[in-house]
Amino acid sequence: MSLRSFLSLLAICSLILMTSCSQSPIFKEHETVFRVGDQQEWASSNWNDDDWQKRLKFVPDGQVFWSRTNIEFLIERESLREYGIMLQVYGEYEVFWDGVLIGKNGNPGQEELLGPEGKLWATFSIPSHLAAKGEHLLALRTSLYHFPDHAGIDVLKIDYYDDLLADTVIKSSYMHLYAGAFLIASFYFLFLYISNKKAYSTLIFSVCCFLICALTVTVFSKDYLPFHYSIHVIRLQFINGSLLGIVFLIPYYFSKQFPFPWRKPSLTLYLIILIVIFILNQHAFNFNTVSMVLCMWIFSFGIVVHGVYKKVKGARMVLMTLLLSMGVFLLTSFVISLYAGLGLILLSMLYLLALQMKTARLAYEDSLVQSTRLKLELLKKNIQPHFLMNTLTSLMDWVEEAPKKGALFIEALAKEFDHFNQIENQKMIPITQEIALCKTHLKIMEYRKEIDYSWEEVGIEPEQKIPPAILHTLLENGITHSLPLEDNSIRFKLIFDSNTECKSYTFLTFAKIANHTTSKEDGTGLKYIKARLTESYQSKWDLISEPTDQGWKNVIKIYS
Amino acid sequence: MKILIVEDESRIAKRIERMTREIYGDTLQSLTHINTLNEALNFIDNNTLDLVLLDLNLNGEDGFDLLTSAVSHSFHTIVISAYKDQAITAFEYGVLDFVPKPFNQNRLEQAFNRMNVRVRTTTQTKYLGVKTRQRIQLIPVEEVIYIKGAGAYTEIFLTDGKKELHDKSLEKLEQLLSSSFERIHKSYLVRISEIKEIKVASGSKYLAELKNGAIIPIGRTKYKDIKARWF
Numbered sequence: 094m095s096l097r098s099f100l101s102l103l104a105i106c107s108l109i110l111m112t113s114c115s116q117s118p119i120f121k122e123h124e125t126v127f128r129v130g131d132q133q134e135w136a137s138s139n140w141n142d143d144d145w146q147k148r149l150k151f152v153p154d155g156q157v158f159w160s161r162t163n164i165e166f167l168i169e170r171e172s173l174r175e176y177g178i179m180l181q182v183y184g185e186y187e188v189f190w191d192g193v194l195i196g197k198n199g200n201p202g203q204e205e206l207l208g209p210e211g212k213l214w215a216t217f218s219i220p221s222h223l224a225a226k227g228e229h230l231l232a233l234r235t236s237l238y239h240f241p242d243h244a245g246i247d248v249l250k251i252d253y254y255d256d257l258l259a260d261t262v263i264k265s266s267y268m269h270l271y272a273g274a275f276l277i278a279s280f281y282f283l284f285l286y287i288s289n290k291k292a293y294s295t296l297i298f299s300v301c302c303f304l305i306c307a308l309t310v311t312v313f314s315k316d317y318l319p320f321h322y323s324i325h326v327i328r329l330q331f332i333n334g335s336l337l338g339i340v341f342l343i344p345y346y347f348s349k350q351f352p353f354p355w356r357k358p359s360l361t362l363y364l365i366i367l368i369v370i371f372i373l374n375q376h377a378f379n380f381n382t383v384s385m386v387l388c389m390w391i392f393s394f395g396i397v398v399h400g401v402y403k404k405v406k407g408a409r410m411v412l413m414t415l416l417l418s419m420g421v422f423l424l425t426s427f428v429i430s431l432y433a434g435l436g437l438i439l440l441s442m443l444y445l446l447a448l449q450m451k452t453a454r455l456a457y458e459d460s461l462v463q464s465t466r467l468k469l470e471l472l473k474k475n476i477q478p479h480f481l482m483n484t485l486t487s488l489m490d491w492v493e494e495a496p497k498k499g500a501l502f503i504e505a506l507a508k509e510f511d512h513f514n515q516i517e518n519q520k521m522i523p524i525t526q527e528i529a530l531c532k533t534h535l536k537i538m539e540y541r542k543e544i545d546y547s548w549e550e551v552g553i554e555p556e557q558k559i560p561p562a563i564l565h566t567l568l569e570n571g572i573t574h575s576l577p578l579e580d581n582s583i584r585f586k587l588i589f590d591s592n593t594e595c596k597s598y599t600f601l602t603f604a605k606i607a608n609h610t611t612s613k614e615d616g617t618g619l620k621y622i623k624a625r626l627t628e629s630y631q632s633k634w635d636l637i638s639e640p641t642d643q644g645w646k647n648v649i650k651i652y653s
Numbered sequence: 654m655k656i657l658i659v660e661d662e663s664r665i666a667k668r669i670e671r672m673t674r675e676i677y678g679d680t681l682q683s684l685t686h687i688n689t690l691n692e693a694l695n696f697i698d699n700n701t702l703d704l705v706l707l708d709l710n711l712n713g714e715d716g717f718d719l720l721t722s723a724v725s726h727s728f729h730t731i732v733i734s735a736y737k738d739q740a741i742t743a744f745e746y747g748v749l750d751f752v753p754k755p756f757n758q759n760r761l762e763q764a765f766n767r768m769n770v771r772v773r774t775t776t777q778t779k780y781l782g783v784k785t786r787q788r789i790q791l792i793p794v795e796e797v798i799y800i801k802g803a804g805a806y807t808e809i810f811l812t813d814g815k816k817e818l819h820d821k822s823l824e825k826l827e828q829l830l831s832s833s834f835e836r837i838h839k840s841y842l843v844r845i846s847e848i849k850e851i852k853v854a855s856g857s858k859y860l861a862e863l864k865n866g867a868i869i870p871i872g873r874t875k876y877k878d879i880k881a882r883w884f
Contacts, residue, residue, distance in 0.1 A: 479710055482735030486755035487664040543663040573713035576689065607689055607712035616713070 120251045123163035127244060131157040131202070131234065136189035138230035149245075155238030157202040162231045162246065169226045176219040177254030178231070179261075183243040183322045185211050186235035191223045199321075204238035212319035216261075218254045239323040265316040271432065272309035275439070279303035282446075294449060297346045298442055301339055305435055308335040329378045336382060337371050340389035343438055347393050350445050351400025351408055363392050383427060386434075390419060393438070407448045414441040464628060468517065470621055471562050475513055487541040498540070505536040516561040520629060524557045528587070531568045535585075538572050545582040546572075552589040557596070560625035566618045567600045567647050575604035575644065595652045602644040626651075654681050657696060659719070660708045660733070661688040665754070669706055669733065672758045676765055688712075690719055702728040704768070709734040709743070720746055725782035725789045727805065727820040729828075731764050745779035746791070747829045770828065778829045781809065783817045792817060798865060799843040800826055800834075807842075810867070837861060837879060838872040851879075 126145035129152060134140055142161050152158050170176060178195075180188070185199025195218070199211025223229065237244055250257065279302035286296040311332050320328060341364055348356050370384045394415055400408030418434035425433075474480065484506065491499035512530040516522045528550060535546040568585060577583050584603040590596070619638065626634040626649070635650040654677050660666040666686045673684060685700075687693045690711045697705065705723050707730055709716035716734075720743065723730045729749040732739075733756065740751040750764040780791040792811065801808045802823035809817045819826065827834070827842055835845050843861065851871065852860045859871035871879065 478735040478737070482754040483662050483665065486668065486735075487662065489755050489757070490664055490668040541662050541664050543667075570713070576712075607714075 119166065119168050121165040121167060122249055123165070125160050125162040125246055127158055127160045129156060129158040131159070135159045135161065136194075136232040136234070137192040138228075150242060152237050152241050152244055155202065155204045155236045155241075157234060157236050158244065160233045160235065160244070160246065162249070164229045164231055164251070166224065166226045166229065170221075170224050171253070175221055175254045176224045176251055177216050177257045178219055179214070179216045179248070179250040179252075179257050180246060181214050181248035182233065182235065182246050183213070183240050183325075184235040184237040185322075186233045188217050189230075189232040189234070190217075190219050191229050192232075193220065193223060195219060201234050201236040204236055209239075209321040209323050211321065213322045213325055214248075214315050214320070216254070216257055219251075240326075261316045265313045268309050268313040268432070271436070272306040272313075275302040275306040275309070278439075278443075279306060292449075294346065294349060294446060297342055297349070298439075298446055301342045301346065301439060301442070304335045304338045304342070305439065308332055308339065309432070311335065333371060333378060333381055333385075336385055337367055339435065340385045341367055343389055343442070344392045344396055346442055346445075347396045347400070347411070350449075351396050351403070351405045353396060353399045353403075363388070379427075382431075386431060390415065390422075390434075407445050410444055411441040414438060460628075463624065464520075467621070467624055467628060471513070472517055474562060474565075475510060483541060484537060491540060502537070502540040505533055505540065509533040509537060513562075519561055521558040522561045523555065524553060524559055524589075525555050527559055527561065527564050528553070530562070530565050531585075534565060534568060535572075542572070543581075544577045545580075547582065547584045549584065549586040550588075551586065553587070554589060554591070557589065559598070560629045563622045563625050563649070564598070564600060566622050570616070570618050571600075571602035571604070571645060574607050575602055576607050578604060593653070595650045597651070598649045600647040600649075601641070602646075604644045606640055606645060622649075654704070655683045655700070655702045656681065656685070657693070657700075657702050657705045658684070658686045659688075659690075659693045659705065659711065659716075660686065661711045662708075663688070665708075669761070672761050673706075673765075675758065676762050690714055690716070693719060694722060697723060697726060702726070704728055704765075705730045707732050707748075709736065709739055717742075717746075720748070721782050721789050721791065723782075724748065725784045725820060727822065727825070729768055729825060745777070747778040747781060749828065767828070781819060781826075783809070783819055785817075790817075794830065797830075797834075797844065798847045798863060799841060799867070799869060802840040802842075812865075814865075835879065837875050838870050841869050843869060 124147065126142050126147060127149040128135070128142070128145045129149065135142075136159075140161075145161065149158060166176075178188070178190075180198075182198075185201045185204055186197075187194060187201055188196040188198070196215070197211075198215045199209070200207045231249075233246070235244070252260075279299045282295045282299035282302065286292055286299060289295070311328060315328075344363060345360060348360060353359075366388060367385055370381055370388065394412075397408055397412045397415055401412050414437045418430070418437045421433045421437075422430035424430075488499060488502055488506070491502050493499075509530065512526070512533060516526065516530070528548075532548055535548060538544070539546055564587065571585060572583070575583055586599075586601040586603070588599040588601070590599070619636070623636060626636065630651055633652040635648075635652075637646075637648040637650075639646055656673060656677075658666055658669050658673070660669060666688065670684060670686060674681060685696065687696055688711070693707075693711075705726075705728055707716065707720060707723060709720065709732055711719070720730065720732070724747045730747075731750045731752060732743045732748050733752045733754065734740075734743075735754045737753045740753070743751050749767050752760055752764050777794070779794055781794060781797065783790050783792050792809070796812045798810045798812060800819075800823060801810070803818075805820075805822060807819045807821060807823050807826055809819055811817065821829075823836075823840065823842055827836055830842065833844055833846065834842050836842050843863070847863045847865070849862045849864050852862060852868075854860055857873075859873070859876045861869045861871050863869065
């Protein structure tokens with residue numbers, strides 16, 4: 094199965110899973126009323142609370158206050174099973190059900206004295222005899238020393254006691270599996286980055302995965318870690334901090350994959366918007382989260398649409414996952430869509446990484462082919478017809494006309510073949526070897542062309558190395574394109590120069606240039622030299638080839 | 654015999670020179686050696702020649718420009734080259750022979766002998782190089798209907814009704830064009846497939862009527878040949 098179809102399948106499955114989690118309610122919660130003060134009678138179900146407040150804005154100094162909530166059980170309880178009540182309430186409190194104390198979370202009214210105790214999320218069992226179908230009363234005796242403006246019940250859930258606990262554990266373990274997957278991915282891509290420091294995308298992806306893991310673990314650790322309500326804000330800040338990192342890195346990653354104009358200014362502006370959202374409204378955490386995630390979606394969407402418009406590889410696939418994640422957001426709750434959406438987007442990022450690795454692999458394979466091609470080209474130098482047939486024709490003539498000279502010619506030829514044999518498999522050879530090769534070549538050409546060739550070298554450092562046959566190629570070009578001077582001579586001069594910035598080889602030809610006008614910029618010879626230089630020095634080289642008053646000048650610069 | 658050698662390898666040029674002298678002996682009127690393209694072009698334009706021996710790779714330059722120019726002249730061209738894969742193209746341009754390097758005297762003599770054979774039988778010539786006002790144009794041979802000798806020159810009649818002048822004599826073109834052309838008269842070389850019918854006029858004159866309506870005389874001696882081959 095291709096990655097593409099796998100992603101689609103995964104997306105559809107997750108969508109089906111999300112839409113199937115709904116069931117009919119078993120209870121109905123009525124409005125909660127509050128009153129500051131402390132009377133044990135307020136726990137009783139038949140106390141008249143008509144004069145109680147619908148909201149308590151502020152309860153200073155950790156004073157005790159009461160809240161009463163009428164709850165109606167809509168169906169008959171299964172016998173042998175107990176109901177439980179799960180609460181997310183700020184403060185330390187005692188729980189009364191129909192006037193009976195069923196649980197205690199911390200020490201209401203004594204927080205300052207006894208220090209923080211209890212946890213923000215707590216589950217209590219409801220006694221069987223108080224769980225019949227019909228009206229019931231939940232009363233909380235609470236004190237709010239740390240956040241006096243947070244009176245109220247944030248979450249109230251009633252179900253069978255064991256289901257409440259089991260559901261929490263199941264959800265929590267699935268989310269930890271999810272987090273674990275991201276943790277492993279994060280490590281894997283971190284190691285990939287360490288082994289190849291140039292691959293920033295893998296680092297960004299790794300950090301994203303790690304942040305999602307941290308986010309998920311922090312969110313769901315509430316099910317087993319007893320967070321006191323006083324540290325809840327710190328936890329939320331940590332969550333939103335991780336989210337800030339994620340929502341910045343995802344579009345940043347896309348912007349690297351799908352480059353667009355004004356990239357840096359747009360990214361800076363985007364970061365500023367995110368930080369403003371993060372800082373403003375410090376306590377409206379849910380609002381911040383939704384805003385940041387929506388910002389990320391919109392910004393990423395823009396980048397990816399641009400990518401699709403520019404026909405960047407993989408952009409259409411990413412666009413589809415973005416649209417799918419928006420579909421999930423519109424169809425389900427924010428929490429579900431946050432994790433499903435992040436999962437989808439991260440998968441699309443993974444898809445892009447895979448594409449990138451494929452490109453890198455192809456480039457590597459290409460470089461191998463290129464190296465082989467260069468090797469072949471080097472081998473071919475001696476058997477290409479122009480060299481071989483002309484040499485053989487001259488040789489025939491020497492053998493026929495002056496056999497002794499002919500023998501010397503054959504010796505020179507053998508020497509050149511010998512040099513080629515020694516260098517054919519190398520990517521770099523000592524400069525001295527290259528010079529020896531050039532000198533034998535000159536000898537052969539002397540027999541062929543009957544021109545006095547001379548060779549001069551200045552400042553050569555014997556320990557220097559260069560790619561094979563590049564000076565030889567320059568020499569060949571010099572011989573081919575030049576006519577001898579008045580005294581039937583052509584002179585070649587090689588000058589080596591080095592400083593802290595670069596090493597340079599200047600190769601001069603002193604001759605009449607046969608064809609000024611038509612010498613092509615990139616003959617096969619120059620192409621070979623450039624390919625060899627790229628193979629050995631990547632882009633850190635320069636080749637200048639130009640006519641001079643006295644002939645021709647080639648300069649090869651190699652930057653350190 | 655006036656011969657020009659265009660070759661940039663001095664040793665090889667000397668070899669060709671020596672062998673040519675040996676082959677032609679006293680009949681050789683002049684033998685010139687040139688090693689650059691421009692000089693060769695100049696020389697060709699300003700001298701009368703019988704034969705040019707041409708290397709196709711001069712100082713690293715493609716010699717086909719020179720070849721195109723050479724084949725449009727009155728003389729025959731023989732290519733001597735290291736690149737055997739260029740042979741077919743060279744023949745298509747209308748060279749008399751292609752001598753691959755390395756070569757010996759026999760092979761060279763064989764090439765020279767082709768000058769004396771009536772019809773060349775190797776690869777077909779596909780183009781005729783024709784000098785127009787500014788440049789040399791390559792006319793596909795398949796567009797040629799017939800060729801008329803006009804002194805040292807020839808007139809080439811084409812399918813589109815145009816007429817072009819060529820510097821080569823009718824004899825030389827006959828050597829280059831394949832057997833699909835027939836010398837039906839001392840002044841005419843005609844593509845056989847273009848002949849519609851043969852008429853006999855008064856005074857036992859024979860005439861060939863071509864598909865385009867042109868009427869061309871048939872030489873009395875040639876008539877017998879044609880009749881023998883056609884009927």
